[in-house]
Amino acid sequence: MGRPFGGPVPDPALRLSRIEKRYGGTVAVAGIDLDVADGEFVTLLGPSGCGKTTTLGLIAGFFPPTSGEIYLKGKPVADLPSFRRDIGVVFQDYALFPHMTVAQNVAFGLRMRKVGASETATRVNQALDLVKLGGFGDRRPLQMSGGQRQRVALARALVINPAVLLLDEPLSNLDLKLREEMRVEIVSIQRRLGITTVFVTHDQGEALVMSDRIAVMNHGRIEQIGDPASIYEAPATRFVAEFIGRMNLLSGTVMPDRAVRIGDTTFAMEVPADIASGAAVHVAIRPERARLTDEHPADGIALPGIVRQVFYLGATREVHVDLPNGERGFVQLHNEGSDAVVATGSAVWLSSSAANCRVLPA
Amino acid sequence: MSSFARWRASRAPWAGLRFVVILVYIFSLGPILITAAVSFNSGNRSFFPPRGLSFRWWERAFTAEWLGPLWFSIKLGSLTALIATLLALPMAFALHRYRFRGRDALVAMTLGPLMLPSLVTGVGLLQLFELLGLREYVGFTALLVGHAVICMPFAVRTVAISLSTLPPNMELAAASLGATRWATLRYIVLPLVKTGVIAGAVFAFIHSFTDVNLSIFLARPGEIPITVKILGFLEFGFAPTLAAVAVITLLLPLVLVAIVERVSGLGDFIYGDRR
Secondary structure: OOOOOOOOOOOOOEEEEEEEEEEOOEEEEEEEEEEEOOOOEEEEEOOOOOOHHHHHHHHHOOOOOOEEEEEEOOEEOOOOOHHHOOEEEEOOOOOOOOOOOHHHHHHHHHHHOOOOHHHHHHHHHHHHHHOOOOOOOOOOHHHOOHHHHHHHHHHHHHOOOOOEEEEEOOOOOOOHHHHHHHHHHHHHHHHHHOOEEEEEEOOHHHHHHHOOEEEEEEOOEEEEEEOHHHHHHOOOOHHHHHHOOOOEEEEEEEOOOOOEEEOOEEEOOOOOOOOOOOOEEEEEEOOOOOEEEOOOOOOOEEEEEEEEEEEEOOOEEEEEEEOOOOOEEEEEEEOOOOOOOOOOOOEEEEEEOHHHOEEEEO | OOHHHHHHHOOHHHHHHHHHHHHHHHHHHHHHHHHHHHOOOOOOOOOOOOOOOOOHHHHHHOOHHHHHHHHHHHHHHHHHHHHHHHHHHHHHHHHHHOOOOOHHHHHHHHHHHHHOOHHHHHHHHHHHHHHOOOHHHOOHHHHHHHHHHHHHHHHHHHHHHHHHOOOOOHHHHHHHOOOOHHHHHHHHHHHHHHHHHHHHHHHHHHHHHHOOOOHHHHOEOOEOOHHHHHHHHHOOOOOHHHHHHHHHHHHHHHHHHHHHHHHHOOOOOOOOOOO
16 A cells, blocks of 8 residues: 555545435434545444444445545445445345345346356355355255355355445344354455455444454444554543443543542543643543552552452453442453452552553543 | 133133134035035036036036136236236335325225225226216226226235335345346345235236126126126026036136145245245
8 A cells, every 4th residue: 555656645445525414303424534445444333323334324325425425446426326336235134135046146246247157157156165155056045044144145245346345233143153253254355355344333342353443433423443452542532432342430630730630639641632621531441451459559540449349250350449439440350360369348459550541531 | 820711721712713613614615515516416406415417517607608708707807917916016116115295095095995895986987987988998998997996905915015024125235236226126026026916916816707796887798707697697597507607717716826826825925935
C-alpha cells in the first residue's frame, strides 16, 4: 500500500461518505465515514440496534441510504441496485437456496454472470476445496450441519471474486467450539485471498481476534475506529471501554493542576487535553492490570478497600473490592498455582501504575 | 388430580373421538359407495343393494351425451385453473410484499368470492353480460370469467401461504450474487413457491369442475358443464346412468389430487424440499 513514487492516493476498496439511513423518525445510521483499504479486514462491532447490520445492508445495496455516498473501488454505487454491485454477502442464517444442491448454490453467482459451464465447474470445485467441502457438491443444504452450511455460504460469496466480502454475524448460529474454529479459518482464507472484508458482529472476542481494524458502533455512529490493540488499550469513550473487554470505572474529578481526584485522594495521571479542569471523569483500569496488595504501594494510584467476593475462574481469580466512595473495583489475578488466596473481608489496596489508567469523559 | 384431568387421562375422549371420526367416514363415503354400487344394477331402476350385475349404464355413460359435457368441464376447469393461477401470482406477491393504501379492500375483493354464495355471483355476471350487450358470450366465455373469479381466492391463498414460508433473505442473497429481480423470481422465488402454485391450480380446477351454483346461470345449450348436465337430467328422475356419470366426475378430481400429491406434495408448503 506504500506509494514509492508519490503518485496519487489510490482509492480505498470501499469508502462510506457521510452515510445516513433514517426510517421515518428513527435514525438507524447517523452519518458514517469509513475507508476500508484493499485487502483489509474491518469489523463493525456494537450491540444490537447500533446500526451495524443496517450499514452492511447499505454497502450491499439492499436498501438505499437516506443521504451520503458509497464508493466501491472509487466508483459511486449508492444508486446501484445490489445485483449491479460487485459484492459477496454471507448472511447470519446463511440464506442458502434450499431447492438447489451445494454446487448449484455456489454456481449461482457465476450463472448470473453467464460464466461458461466448464469454467463454472472448475471455479465451483476450487471454492468448495477452499472451504474444505470438496466432494460435497451434490448434497442439499438441508442435509448439512450448521458449520457446513456456513462454509457453503462462504464459498458461494467468494466464488464470484467480489470487490468486497460482507459478513453479517456469520458465526453467531454456531456452537462455541465451531465458532472459534471458523474464526481462524475465515481469517486465514481472507488473508490468503487478500479480499477486502467487512465483518459485522456483536462479539468483541471475535472482533479482537479477526480484525485488522475495528469500528465500534453505538447509536448509529462509529464511536472509535482503530486496530484491536489500540481499541483495547486506549478506548476513547466509556462505551468503548465497557463494550470491549471488562473495565474498572472509578469516578473522579480533574483538578486545576491536571491531576485526578478519586474519593479524597489526588493522583497524577495523563488527562487528555480536551477534558477541561473541574470536569467529572471516569478513570478506567483493566482488571488484569490492577494489583492487590496488603501494603500501600510505592507509586501509581492506590485505593483502600475491603475484599467483598472472590470468584474462581480456572485460569484466573476475580477479586471484587468495595472502595470507600461506595464504588466497587475488581482485579483479575492469574492462577499461578500458589495457595495465596485473598480472604473475603480482608483489607487490601487496589492499585495500578498511572500508565495503566485511562481518563475518560464521564 | 382434578376430575377434568382424570377424564382427559382416561380413554373416554379417545373413544368419543373415534366414534365421531367413524360417523364422518360413514356419512361422507357411504353415499359414494352406494352410488357406485347402484351404477352396476342390471334392471332399469336404481336399487341398493344392486340387483344383478351389468355394465350397460356405464356403456351409456360413455356416450357423446355425457362425454361432451365432461370434456367441456375439463376444458373449462383447466383454463380456469390457468387463468386463476396467473392472476393469483402477482396478486399474492403484492399482498404479501407491500403495505399499501387499499390493500385491505383488495384482500376483501380477492377473498370475497369465498364468502359470497356463487349463486349470487352467477346471477350478477349474467346480468352484467346482458347489460354490456355481450349476451352471445354467455356460455363458455362467461363461465370462464365467472369460474376465474370464484376460483382465484384458492390460488391466492395457497400462493400467499407458500410465500410466507419462504426462508428469509432468499431474495437478498440472490441479488447479492448478481441476480436481477426477474432472475430472482425465475430461479429462486418461483421454484420455492412451486408447491403452493400447483396446489392453487389444483384447487381452482376442482372448484371449477364441481361448481354448479354459478354454472347453472351461465351455461347455454351445447356449452354445458357436466354438473349442470347432471342437474338437468335429474329432473327426469335418478337413473343408474347418472350413478355411473357421478362416479366418473367424482374420480376425476380424486385421481388428479392423487397424482399431484405424488409428484409435488400438495399438503406441504414448507420450504422447498420435503423433509
